[in-house]
Amino acid sequence: MKLFKKIAFVFLIIIVLFCLGGYFYFQKKFTPPENYLKVSGIAENIPIKWISSNENPHSALLLPIEIKGINRTFYMQFDSGSPVTVFYKKSLESIAEKFQNQLKIDNENSSIYSAFKIGKMNVASNDFGILDYGEKINFDNPNAENIIGTIGTDLLEKRITVLDFKNSQCSFIEKxxxxxxxxxxxxxxxxxxxxxxxxxxxxxxxxxxxxxxxxxxxxxxxxxxxxxxxxxxxxxxxxxxxxxxxxxxxxxxxxxxxxxxxxxxxxxxxxxxxxxxxxxxxxxxxxxxxxxxxxxxxxxxxxxxxxxxxxx
Missing domain, CATH: 2.40.70.10 (Acid Proteases)
Structure with missing residues (x-):
């Protein structure tokens, strides 16, 4: 009887440790990294651009951005389901090819040091994530929707966000x-x-x-x-x-x-x-x-x- 109790106790300890291990695993896996964004200034009445697909005229919401040192307008998708702002590797590589020395991509760590502007708001980080995603930039078409990344809720943590869908505008303000x-x-x-x-x-x-x-x-x-x-x-x-x-x-x-x-x-x-x-x-x-x-x-x-x- 004592042996049975010892075995049962050992199994109970194993189950508890397994549950605790699972809890901490999920906590670590799905807890977003620290917010490394450095944000200054505000952006007011930024025009929203919609992407259409099939019969859906509002399949994605894009915001115009400018990368520091590059006099071009690119777009990033506004995605409130993403906890981090990330860039797309294939898009960045084509930008780096054309504008050499403007982007420093760390392929080993899948990150980049960069800064971009939305209106008069500056967003910078030493550690923007990079996804193996995206398409090459179409530099020949001035009206091309060149999407280079995703804006996540780490930016929303830094600013009050006003999504004025009625007037197709977006603002990031402080008060x-x-x-x-x-x-x-x-x-x-x-x-x-x-x-x-x-x-x-x-x-x-x-x-x-x-x-x-x-x-x-x-x-x-x-x-x-x-x-x-x-x-x-x-x-x-x-x-x-x-x-x-x-x-x-x-x-x-x-x-x-x-x-x-x-x-x-x-x-x-x-x-x-x-x-x-x-x-x-x-x-x-x-x-x-x-x-x-x-x-x-x-x-x-x-x-x-x-x-x-x-x-x-």
Whole structure:
């Protein structure tokens, strides 16, 4: 009997250590790195540029930027689902080839020291990450949408962000009078906004990388919210090179953010995400993601540092 108790105790210790190890592994893996951005100045009324794909006119939101020392306008995608600002390797290599000595790419550590401007706001870092992604720059076409990277929520941590979708403008400012602002969660640089649909409280991740969709949720909630017998639109999505199956259907619901109520006319679910992503979604307590499409006729103000937001 004593031997059995000792064996059971050893197994219990192993299970506890395994659980603790898993916890610290996930904490380390999904905790964003320190925010190394150095930001000065502000950017006001920066024009938003939309990318269209298939039948979706708002599939991505781009902001114009200038790299220090290069008199050209490039674009970076505004992605509130990314906790870090990164550049694309293939795009940078073609810039470095044309403008020698302006960019210092550290291929060994997949990072770069650089600085760029959005309006009158300067953003610099000794350690911008680089993804093996992107396309060569088209220098011959002055109207080309040369996308060289992604702006993440590390920038939003440094400035109050005003997304004026109604007037297709964006601002990054330092101060604003916060009347009638509501709370949201800013965990691991993820923006989790509270909402209400049919008297049910939901926590939704604002991910502008899913720009052209109103609400992306689980298949079960998708079945609950969509109009029955409505046509299902099927698309292929791309997440950093991974192909996803995207299913959208019409809906007729009301969704409330703070004191503002919007019409939810479409609901979407995605297949092809990993079991790990599904697990993390459940662990975070969020019930779905919202993109930019839901806010197209409104202004969204995000103060990530103080976890306050307002929808006008």
């Amino acid at each position: 604003i009078k916060e009347d009638d602002f509501a709370n949201f969660e800013f965990k691991k640089r993820k923006i989790l906004i509270p909402s209400v649909i049919e008297n049910e409280n939901l926590k939704l991740l604002y991910d502008s990388g899913t720009s052209g969709y109103e609400l992306i949720t689980t298949k079960e909630i998708w079945q609950q919210y969509r109009n029955k017998n409505s046509a299902i639109k099927t698309e292929k999505g791309n997440s950093w090179g991974n192909t996803l199956s995207v299913y959208s259907a019409s809906a007729k619901k009301k969704i409330q953010f703070g004191k503002v109520t919007l019409n939810l006319s479409e609901v979407t679910h995605i297949e092809g995400t990993s079991d790990l992503q599904k697990f993390l979604m459940k662990r975070s307590g969020m019930q779905g993601m919202i993109g930019n499409k839901l806010f197209l006729n409104h202004k969204l103000i995000l103060d990530c540092r103080n976890e306050k937001f307002k929808l006008e």
